[in-house]
Amino acid sequence: MGAETDSNMLMKKKLAKILKDTLDLCFRKGFLKQMPIPEFVVEVPNNPDHGHFATNVPMTLAGEQKSSPRNIAEIIIRHLVDHDHFILKAGIGGTGFINFFIAPGQWYDLLSHIINLRDDYGRSSIGRGEKIMVEFVSANPTGPLHLGHGRGAALGDTLCRVLDFSGYDVKREFYINDAGHQIKMLGESIYSRWKQFPDPSYPFPLDGYQGDYIQELAVEIAKETQLESLAPHEAIDLLSELGKDKILKEIKEDLANFGVTFDLWYKESDLYSSGKIDRAIKLIEKRGMLFEKDGASWIRTSLFGDDKDRVVRKKDGEFTYFASDISYHLDKWKRGFKRVINIWGADHHGYITRVKAALEAEGIQQDWLEVLLIQLVKLWERGAEVRMSKRSGRYVTLKELVDQVGVDAVRFVFLSKDHTSPLDFHIDLVKRKDSENPVYYVQYAHARVCSVFKKAARENIHLPEEPDSILLRLVLDEEIDLIRKMAEFPSLIEEIAGDLGPHRLTYYLTELAGSFHRYYNRHRIVSDDRTLSQARLFLSLGIKILIKNGLSLLGVSAPEVM
RNA sequence: GCGCCUGUAGCUCAGCUGGAUAGAGCAGCGGACUUCUAAUCCGCAGGUCGCAGGUUCGAAUCCUGCCAGGCGUACCA
Structure with missing residues (x-):
């Protein structure tokens, strides 16, 4: 798979290679002064007159060469090392860009390639099977998921899809805070609501959970159990346990319904029962990072960037939430993940330095953990x-x-x-299910292609397995431009796998769909000219493949009819 | 006080890690269906990129200082 993708995805990389070879040649032959090749970019210009691609190489050389960018551009263009005739023409633009137009045959090859790969177009092996974990949502099982959780769920899930598509060995994990105070508070809240049915004056805990779902749980559990026969503390324990389970079940259902699943639901309570927390604290102690003060145990996070040291075991002997979190991350480390991504709500940002500091105190590099904060x-x-x-x-x-x-x-x-x-x-x-809704714009392009194919079938026009010379009929600038946009997909996915910013995919798809809609409105795809129809159908097929692949990475459906 | 995030068109947001004349959607105005789906397309209008400096061939993007908004600064979870 790697080799196949390499063969084409990298229009930009091919150009970069040509540029490097050209510079080497110019250095060897003395056309340019020998120097290390600086960082440069190959990009898609926003103005189509500036070619399919452009580079700033001349400008990056200008200072050292003591020559004008335009001069250098001229020298580079004159000596371009392009044995495969990849480049149709090259010109100088602006203050010293080089603009490239790529030979049409390259674009036809690329389209053929996309059609061959289908669902695998854009897939790569850059992740090299590296073990990576994304922990996301991790909502407390004390209430239903809200919108912020939804945003985190969408982001985490899509990142996992992209990373998986990019050749990482991805594990998705949901950390369940099912230990400690809040679960007890959940039980007390339900208990109190239950008591309030006959006696509205029964007190409600000060920091209890207020939502209507608490009453509903009270009703439901009261039906299924014999609460009356239990002592209050037994009833509260039972309500904590059952309430938590029911809420968790609902969380799972809501997420599944949202297209999000997990490989592992990791329970905080397991950290206690398995003794992992104890061992984590022992490790801290062994590394000399633990000390006692005011009857509590502290970890020296201040040595590693934290504002102050933090308590891991309270005066009353209980571990803090922080202690279980350290233990949890240590466990991730021991399971062999090379890269770990946490998605947290923005209100947790104060926590990041603390956790990273704690990890470093245990000998783990801070950049091993990446935390993405979701804003409100x-x-x-x-x-x-x-x-x-x-x-x-x-x-x-x-x-x-x-x-x-x-x-x-x-x-x-x-x-x-x-x-x-x-x-x-x-x-x-x-x-609104109309044009104001951006998702339909993209989905409609997909449905439209499907519709065009139905039309073609009615006209008895079918596509051969291989496009071969048919694609030579794609001569319009708009057609080449569509293929060029398709060419960007693999490198976009690669970038997203690196910068973890999948929102760019939605913009990419909107643009691609827009280009297709424009094209569709100006040119007939199915016409009397059979070969031309086939050529344009192949082009449309490429669009369909891209939109489907892109939407599926976003977890959004690609309907055939709308 | 300190720390993190944000500030781009009337509104919601992009801006490919420093590049060419700052873009899109919505809202506004005006056009295009006897055609492969009008959930679409075409045109017009809309900007002190929060403010002020700095870095360089070149800044919405990088550095500093302000201003405004949000969030956080527990022996809570």
């Missing part, structure tokens, strides 16, 4: 912000949103913004 999701309805607060239990759940708007639209909108910026979700806009 604000919901707007009828022009006003829908205020949400977990405390009051008034918030819109992921399930409610998905039920109203649909999985595809929710995922697409969540994924179309960089996770570092806050996101305003306008529900009225996304609810």
Whole structure:
């Protein structure tokens, strides 16, 4: 697979190679002064007059060469090392860019290649089977998933899909905080609601969970069990356990319904029962990073960038949440992951330095862990912000949103913004199943291609296995431009696997769909000219393949009919 | 106080890690269906890239300092 992708994906890389070879030649023959080759870029210019690709090489050389960029550009163009006639023509632009037009045959080869690879176009092996873990959502099992969780779920899931597509050995994990205070509080909240059915004056815990779902759980569990026969503390324990299980089950269902699954649901409570926390603390101690103060045990995170040292075991003998977190990450490390990505809500950012410092205290490099912070999701309805607060239990759940708007639209909108910026979700806009909704724009292009193929079948036009010379009929600039856009896909995926910013994929697909819509409106695909029809059908097939591949990485469906 | 994130068109956001005349969608105005699906397309209008300096051939992008908003700074989880 690697070799196949290499053979083409890298139009840009091919050009970069040609440029390097050319510079070497110029150095050897003395056309240019010998020097190390500086960093340069090969990019797609936004102005089509500037060619299929452009490079800034001359400008990066200018200083050292003591010559003008345009001069250097001229020398490079004159001596281009292009044995395969990859380049149709090259010219000088602006203050010293070199603009390249690629020979049409290269584009036809590329399109053939895409059609051969189908669902595998864009797949690569750059991850080299490296073990990588993405931990995401990890919502507390004390209440339903809200919109922020949804955003994290969409991001994490899509990253996993992209990383998997890029040849990593990806594991997806959900960490369940099922130990400690909050679960007890869940039980107490349910208990109190249950007691309130006959006696409304029964007190509710100060920091209890307020949502309506607590009452519902109380009703449900009361039906299934004999709460009356238990002592209060037994009842509360039971309610904690059953409440947690039920909520977790719902979380799993909501996520599955959202297209998100996990390889492992890792329980915090297992860290306790297996003795892993104890061992983690012992390791800290063995490394001399533990000390006692005021009756508590502390870890020296301040040695590694943290503002202060942190408590891992409280005065009362209980471990802190931080202790289990350290233990959990140590466990990830021991399981052999080379790269670990955590997706957290932005309100946890204060936690990052602390965890990384703790890991370093145990001898693990800080950059082993990458933390992506998801900024807030604000919901707007009828022009006003829908205020949400977990405390009051008034918030819109992921399930409610998905039920109203649909999985595809929710995922697409969540994924179309960089996770570092806050996101305003306008529900009225996304609810509309019309052109205002960006996801339909992309999906429609896919459905449109399918429709064109039906039309072709009615006209009895079919495609041969291999396009061969048929593609020579694709002579319009727009047609070459469509193929060029398709060529960008593999390198885009590669970049996303590196910078973990999948929102660029949504923009790419919107652009690709737009180019196709424009093309469709200006030119007939199925016409009396049989060969030309076939050529354009091949082109359309390429578009279909790309949109389907791209959407599937986003976890969005590609309908054949709309 | 300190730390993190954000500030780009009326609104929501991109801007490919420093490149050519800063882009898209929505909202506004005006056009295109006897045609392969009009969930589409074409045109017009819309900008002090928060502000001020600096770095260099070149800055929305990098560095510094301000301003504004959000979040965080526990022996809570």
